Amino acid sequence: MQNNQERNPPKFAAIKEFIFSQIESGSWPEHSRVPSENELCTQFGVSRMTARRALQELTEQGVLYRTQGVGSFVASAKSQSALLEIRNIADDIQARGHFHSAELVQLTELPCPAVVATALGLNRNDPVFFSLIVHYDNQQPLQLEARYVNPQQIPDYLKQDFVQQTPHEYLSAVAPLTEADHLVEAVLPDDFTCKYLKIQKTEPCLRLTRRTFSRGGAVSFAYLTSAGSRYRLGGHLNIKPNHKN
Amino acid sequence: MQNNQERNPPKFAAIKEFIFSQIESGSWPEHSRVPSENELCTQFGVSRMTARRALQELTEQGVLYRTQGVGSFVASAKSQSALLEIRNIADDIQARGHFHSAELVQLTELPCPAVVATALGLNRNDPVFFSLIVHYDNQQPLQLEARYVNPQQIPDYLKQDFVQQTPHEYLSAVAPLTEADHLVEAVLPDDFTCKYLKIQKTEPCLRLTRRTFSRGGAVSFAYLTSAGSRYRLGGHLNIKPNHKN
């Protein structure tokens, strides 16, 4: 795997990439059927065991699920990534600028996901501003933040610090969350997170959520995703109450 | 997998169990060679692809590692699980009793692991008491606790609640940790955790550590492992400062 010197790209890898790209581009939506083993055989001119291996590995990676006697299907985005759907937009807007130890890699407008709508008191599919920020600590990517901003609260938002907090300040800001929010969960990283945090697909991550408020109401909602192993050193995750407002 | 009704136990599974049992019992120590694919073919009277599948899956599970041209070897216990070494003892002592919503599934004495020695102020390989506790919430396994108890502090330990705290109380007790401890990390579950929390190998877990103290010093050290998905409902992880001492 690590010694892949373009010697002889395996056929099953090509099939995997084909299937993954179809899902990634949205051509094959959630829970839709993917070609059966035999169909892949004829499409790619390979034996069934080779086609099978591609489907098998994608299943182990959580991209597909299969049922004997029925077929293979695209797993839900929830099990893959909430960010997968916007990945195609992101590649164009990388590296917008540097602010302290953080980097804004994406800034766009999106229809509001359900979770965010609830958190910000908006309606589903109302427009929200979406930004993606990588936080660094001594040149090492430490945390990926997906931030949704309430457009109705932009004036208040601009008064807040944007990307100027250190990662430690971000983490210590978690405490004043309301009970309705997820506090922390463990997830497998999506491709986006892998890319920016420079980790493997199999390395579990920590995800925290944070809401900020002003007198006018909820201003922003953010997912803060960190590589689990980056926090095994003592002191990083020194959560303490931090009620400033 | 879940519909294993003893219909037709696959041959590759039998080979996997054989290899795993050899490692578990210590017959095949770390980094020792395991039989090659062809050797397993003749030993078990199967084809190479079947023997290969057994080795392959054990490699994916972190039990073995393989090198082309060389062979297959037993992975270090560190990459498997710190609990693997005592798994053979555990099966006998399951379901000792029920205390509220927790179940003590193992109780034994062990040489002190390095991490625990540091946490409790003991020397490496000093004897410690080890207990394994499954916490339930409404019949659903919620958390697996691996608790190491300082034998020198047993009197103080017996004064503390044993398995009578609710999972929520356990989590809220995290706050008074010293900075030297890991607070929270995301890990992939070992076989033990899979078994007791009824989750898949691929579902990432949250792991917290907790130390308890008395006037005499550190009393116990525990790993608290929870299925990540179990805590996505609001309110479970309501961490707040809880300095009772």
Added chain:
DNA sequence: TGCTGTTGATTGTATATACAAGAGCTTCAG
């Protein structure tokens, strides 16, 4: 001694084939 090439063992990839098991559908008898 030191280097090179060969050889054998082992794992990686791939094909062709076969049968079992599960799920959905059609057909047909009652």
Added chain:
DNA sequence: CTGAAGCTCTTGTATATACAATCAACAGCA
């Protein structure tokens, strides 16, 4: 109309075979 039987497609397991790629060890030569 209903239920049972059968058909077909799908995935799961298994075999036999072949070649490629990698590594260790050995033999032979300078």
